[in-house]
Structures are given as structure tokens and as C-alpha cells.
Amino acid sequence: MNIGKAADQAGLPTKTVRYYADIGLVLPSSRTQTGYRNYDISSIKKLIFVKRARSFDFSIKECRELLGLYEEKNRSSSDVRKIAIHHLEEIKRKEEDLMKLRIELDHLVNACAGDDRPNCPIIDYLS
Amino acid sequence: MNIGKAADQAGLPTKTVRYYADIGLVLPSSRTQTGYRNYDISSIKKLIFVKRARSFDFSIKECRELLGLYEEKNRSSSDVRKIAIHHLEEIKRKEEDLMKLRIELDHLVNACAGDDRPNCPIIDYLS
DNA sequence: ATAATCCTTCCATTAAGTGGAAGGTCAAGA
DNA sequence: TCTTGACCTTCCACTTAATGGAAGGATTAT
Numbered sequence: 001m002n003i004g005k006a007a008d009q010a011g012l013p014t015k016t017v018r019y020y021a022d023i024g025l026v027l028p029s030s031r032t033q034t035g036y037r038n039y040d041i042s043s044i045k046k047l048i049f050v051k052r053a054r055s056f057d058f059s060i061k062e063c064r065e066l067l068g069l070y071e072e073k074n075r076s077s078s079d080v081r082k083i084a085i086h087h088l089e090e091i092k093r094k095e096e097d098l099m100k101l102r103i104e105l106d107h108l109v110n111a112c113a114g115d116d117r118p119n120c121p122i123i124d125y126l127s
Numbered sequence: 128m129n130i131g132k133a134a135d136q137a138g139l140p141t142k143t144v145r146y147y148a149d150i151g152l153v154l155p156s157s158r159t160q161t162g163y164r165n166y167d168i169s170s171i172k173k174l175i176f177v178k179r180a181r182s183f184d185f186s187i188k189e190c191r192e193l194l195g196l197y198e199e200k201n202r203s204s205s206d207v208r209k210i211a212i213h214h215l216e217e218i219k220r221k222e223e224d225l226m227k228l229r230i231e232l233d234h235l236v237n238a239c240a241g242d243d244r245p246n247c248p249i250i251d252y253l254s
Numbered sequence: 255a256t257a258a259t260c261c262t263t264c265c266a267t268t269a270a271g272t273g274g275a276a277g278g279t280c281a282a283g284a
Numbered sequence: 285t286c287t288t289g290a291c292c293t294t295c296c297a298c299t300t301a302a303t304g305g306a307a308g309g310a311t312t313a314t
Contacts, residue, residue, distance in 0.1 A: 004260070015303060018262095023301090034310060035262060045254070052253045057228060060301065070250050080249050081241035088236055091229045098222040101184060105215050114208035122207050123197050126179040127172070131291070145293095146271060161279060162293060187270065 003028070006039035010047035017047060025064060026050055046070075058087055130155070133166035137174035144174060152191060153177055173197075185214055 006028075007014040020026045021037060026046045028037035039047070049070055053063045065083055069075045111121040133155075134141040147153045148164060153173045155164035166174070176197055180190045192210055196202045238248040 002261075013303080014261095016301085019302060032261095032310095036310080037261085049253050054301090056232060056253075066250070066253065069247075070254065073245060075245045075247070075250075076243045077239055077245065077247035077249075078241040078243065080247045081236060081239045084232060084236050084239070084249050088229065088232050091225055091232065095222060095225040095229055098218055098225065102215065102218045102222055105183060105211060105218065109208060109211050109215055112204050112208045112211070114205040116203045116205065118200060118202045118204065120196075120202070120204035120207045122204075122211050123193070123202075126176050126183075126193065127197065129292075140272080141292095142272060143270085150270090159279095159292095163279080164292085181270090 001039045001044070003037045003039065006037075006044050006047065009039075009044050010051055012047060012051055020047070020050065023060070025060060025067070056087070057091065058083075062087060128166045128171070130164045130166065133164075133171050133174065136166075136171050137178055139174060139178055147174070147177065150187065152187060152194070183214070184218065185210075189214060 001009070003017055004014050007017045010017065017026070017039075018037075021028055026043060029040040029043045030038040032038060046067060049067060050063050053066050054060075058066060062083055066080065069080050069083075108122045108125055113119070128136070130144055131141050134144045137144065144153070144166075145164075148155055153170060156167040156170045157165040159165060173194060176194060177190050180193050181187075185193060189210055193207065196207050196210075235249045235252055240246070
């Protein structure tokens with residue numbers, strides 16, 4: 001399968017699939033004599049796997065590790081879980097940061113009249 | 128004041144202050160004959176303003192707009208509020224996305240035994 | 255045969271800095 | 285006065301995870 005079809009199957013932009021090949025994340029199964037990338041079913045499954053993992057905001061580095069475990073049939077589920085927990089902690093941290101930010105910014109926005117006058121608690125707070 | 132002192136006063140890395148000068152966000156008030164950047168109190172206040180705005184995750188572009196309003200003494204607070212509300216919406220959106228992610232990933236992590244066996248709901252879900 | 259649609263590689267750009275190299279400047283001590 | 289150390293300068297490269305585009309080769313349809 002050509003890269004365009006493979007990208008369609010995986011639901012990824014062609015550019016992204018090519019990028020994943022460039023960085024060695026998901027290599028095409030082969031190349032034609034004229035240099036076209038070939039993707040077989042196994043490589044397309046990997047693309048889909050990466051797409052899902054990315055949608056969970058796993059970094060490319062983490063995707064690489066997860067993909068390694070995905071392929072390693074005698075893996076330990078604890079290895080997978082370790083990566084997932086680490087990522088979960090990261091997400092929780094970000095979520096908390098955003099919540100604090102949201103609350104504080106919400107206060108400021110509510111305190112601001114938002115009229116024609118220059119007086120502004122938001123500017124004051126940042127000054 | 129030299130850039131190092133100014134950076135200290137603002138609580139920013141020197142590199143960052145130089146970067147802000149490079150992109151025209153906060154220019155030094157002058158230069159010495161030998162090319163050293165000079166920061167007066169007004170420019171240091173701007174650095175602090177930007178630092179605070181950045182800590183609210185306002186983008187550099189937004190910081191530029193806010194800084195413009197900060198300096199414009201006959202501004203309308205509604206202009207400031209508009210930027211802040213827009214940013215707030217963005218933060219809310221991100222927060223919701225993260226929450227969904229966190230909940231889903233939490234389920235997966237809980238479903239995974241995390242032992243020596245290869246069977247793993249996390250991998251299964253991504254496959 | 256030719257046009258349209260693929261595909262290739264390579265380069266630039268995005269955001270917001272950070273790190274480092276090569277070299278100029280300044281203040282203090284011997 | 286010389287030198288050493290701590291500043292400062294500019295310029296280039298690197299980070300993340302792609303994305304956009306140019307120039308040109310391959311394939312397919314008419």
C-alpha cells in the first residue's frame with residue numbers, strides 16, 4: 001500500500017506518516033524499486049497504535065516505548081503500566097496547574113468592569 | 128542597569144530578557160557606546176509585567192497586546208477583558224480535554240494488573 | 255501523448271526559549 | 285600596568301511534533 005492509502009487507513013495526514021518513517025517510529029514494511037514506501041497491514045496497525053497513543057498525549061518517546069512493548073509478546077504488563085502511570089501523573093499535574101490558573105484568571109475577569117474606562121484590575125494585577 | 132541585574136530584578140533568566148529584546152517585546156531603554164543593553168525602571172517593570180502574564184500562560188503575542196494596553200493610559204478595560212476572556216476560554220478547553228484524558232487513562236491504569244504477564248488492557252485499548 | 259495525481263527529498267517554519275562558542279568589555283587585585 | 289574573572293555581545297544550533305511548500309520523478313487515466 002502506498003503512503004497515501006496507508007495514511008487514510010490510519011486516519012493520519014500523509015506528512016505525519018512520512019515524518020514517523022523519518023524518525024524511525026513506524027517504518028514502511030518496504031520500498032518499491034522507485035523509492036515509494038510500502039505499508040503492509042502490520043505497519044498500518046502500528047500507525048493506528050501510535051495515533052491512539054498520541055491522542056492520549058503520550059510523547060513520541062513514550063509512543064516508541066509503548067510500541068516496543070506492543071510488539072514484544074512476552075512483555076510484562078507492569079512495564080506498560082509504569083509508562084501509563086507516569087504519564088497520568090503528568091496529566092494530573094497539568095490539570096491542576098490549569099485549574100489554578102483558570103480560577104485566578106476567572107477572578108480577574110470578573111473583577112474587571114470591561115467598559116470604556118482605563119481602570120483595569122487585570123492590568124493592575126500584572127503590574 | 129545591565130541585562131544581568133535587570134534579569135535578576137525581574138526574576139527572569141538573562142537569556143530570556145535578551146530574547147524579549149530580540150523579538151521586540153521589551154526593549155532596553157538604551158545601549159552603552161560599547162553595545163551593552165541598559166534597562167531603566169520602566170523597562171524592568173515591563174519585564175515583570177511580561178513575566179506575570181507569561182505565568183498566566185498568555186502567549187507572547189497576547190503579552191504584546193497586554194503590554195500595549197498596559198502602556199496606553201487611555202485604554203478601555205473592555206479591551207483587556209476581551210483578551211483575558213479569550214485566554215480563559217482556551218484554558219477551560221484545555222482543562223476539559225485533560226480531564227477527559229485523565230479519566231480515561233485512569234480507567235486503563237486501574238484495569239491493568241501491572242504484573243509479569245504480558246496481557247495488558249492498555250496495549251489492547253491502543254491496538 | 256499528456257494531464258492529473260500520486261510520490262520523492264529537502265528546506266523552512268511554528269513557540270518560547272535554552273545552550274554554547276567565539277570574542278569584546280569592565281572592574282579589581284598584584 | 286597587566287591580568288584574571290565576571291560580565292557582556294552576536295550568532296548558530298537544538299528542543300517538540302509536526303506542517304507547508306518547492307522541485308522533480310512515477311503512475312494512472314484519458
